[in-house]
Amino acid sequence: MQKKINEALREIQRGVSEIIGMDYIKSLVERFYANGTRFVVKAGFDPTAPDLHLGHSVLLHKMAVLQKYGANIKFLIGDFTGMIGDPSGKSETRKSLSKEEVLKNAETYKTQVFKILNPAYTEICFNSQWLNKLGTEGMIKLSAKFSVARMLERDDFAKRFKENLPISIVEFMYPLLQGYDSVALECDVECGGNDQKFNLLVGRSMQRSYGLNKEQSILMMPLLEGLDGVNKMSKSLKNYIGITDNPDEMYGKIMSISDNLMWRYYELISTVSLKDLEAIKQKVDEGLNPKNIKENLAFEIVSRYHDESKAKKAKENFKLIFSQNTIPDDLNEINVESNSWICKVLVDNKISQSSSEARRSIKAGALKINGEKMLNENFKLSSGIYVLQIGKRKFLKVKVK
Structure with a gap:
């Protein structure tokens, strides 16, 4: 039993940037193995764009791992907070989205997340369900639980304040509302990108302020580099692999990444176990061509978002294009x-x-x-x-x- 728990904890920590409250996560996993009691894990997604790319899937993969070891996932679509826009890492106030834009984008998310998450242990939630009910009195009480000084500890706010750039009051509300989501859902664990640390910590603070008899652990994931291997995967930078890309395009993009970046993708978005991944790396060290390993990664990813037959066809098409002797390896x-x-x-x-x-x-x-x-x-x-x-x-x- 302990061996299984240790393996579970190792997989949970795989690729993670930082964990706050690891002891609590360990106790939750131990309880699951002891009596089958599941725990609540939340991750929020603001539907600011209509589709997801593999960078977004890093969090989804981590939640899928947590599902294996006892998590009930609350996939939170921020239809209320999405109309504000998360100010994390922004140098200026973000443009708000309309209710119609948010709901349209959210609908596409619902069809994409189950490519990775187990529907039996996943609930799709919309934070308007409880945030709309707060009303004026609730918003005032929520605001009273956090100080402006604490808000200005946040790097992006502090920088903008120092440079005399505008910060709207509504942006101050965003982390408070995200924190209140953790209260409403009674989260045990919240997952987010490593650029979300301030917001995630607010959730812990809010749970204490509202008298919950728990304090959520925080699991932060790194931002996945895009095809250039330097910048985070982003549609605006055009270095992304979309979950809805066609099989040939998806396969070809994965095959175009560098060998070093390939291992990063294996660590963050592959279901290959850590034990098997270590064995694969050993084979490459002993002389196996990394291209073969990259082909396996491309096949896995295309199979996940399409199916194995389409992944097989994409692999055949790629070999036809790039592996014939008549085509040079160093194409412009x-x-x-x-x-x-x-x-x-x-x-x-x-x-x-x-x-x-x-x-x-x-x-x-x-x-x-x-x-x-x-x-x-x-x-x-x-x-x-x-x-x-x-x-x-x-x-x-x-x-x-």
Whole structure:
């Protein structure tokens, strides 16, 4: 029994930036193994965009692990707080979203989270259910439980205050409302990104202030780096892998990450156990090609968000494109906007001398895209990764935003 508990605690701590209250988490897991009593884990998501990427899935994966060891997940959609906007890490006041925008985005979340979480132990909650009921009196009482001085301990607020940049009162309300969520849900553990520490600590403070006989533990996860391996995964930086990306695009993006970043992805978003991961790393140290391990990661991720048959097809397509001896390994790679005209791409990158030459090559059947002939001279590239080939020696790898 103790061996299983130790293994559970090791998996729970896997990839974590910081844990506050580890002893309490340990007691919750021990109680689950002793008598099957489950505990409450919350993570909040403000539906500020209509879909999720693999960076968001880091928290979802950690919650899925916690489910295995006794957690009932409260997947909290901040339809109330989303209209404020989380000020964490922001240098200016965020634009508020309308109720309609928030609810529209929230609906897409509901269909995406169960790609990872077990529905039997997951409840999707909306914080408007209890925050709408607070009313004016409740808001005043909530505000009275925290001081302005405490708020200004927060790095982003302190910086803006020092630089004489505006901070709205409503932004002060955001961490208080997030903290009150922990009171309403009677959380045992709250998960969040490591940029959320202040907000997460407010939850502990609020639980004490409202007289709960518990104080939630905090589990903070790092921000997953995007395809560039430097910046956090972000749609605005266009370095993301979307959960709704098509199989070929998702597989190709994962295969494009560096070998070092691959291990980071394994640690944070793979279901491969720590024990098996250590064995895989040992094999690579002994000479196994990391590309083979990256293929397994890409297959796992595509299978999760689509299915195994589509992952198998994506793997076959990728090998057809990139693994044939006729295609060089060191292809020039460029980024273009979605809906780019194929002839313009060929001319801009000196594969063809002119649009008329590009048209003639396409009509003659000389152009291949991802290994297949393209005869449509008006073809426009949609989102994805492509290898363009004219003849035997002209190649171009294109990433379409």
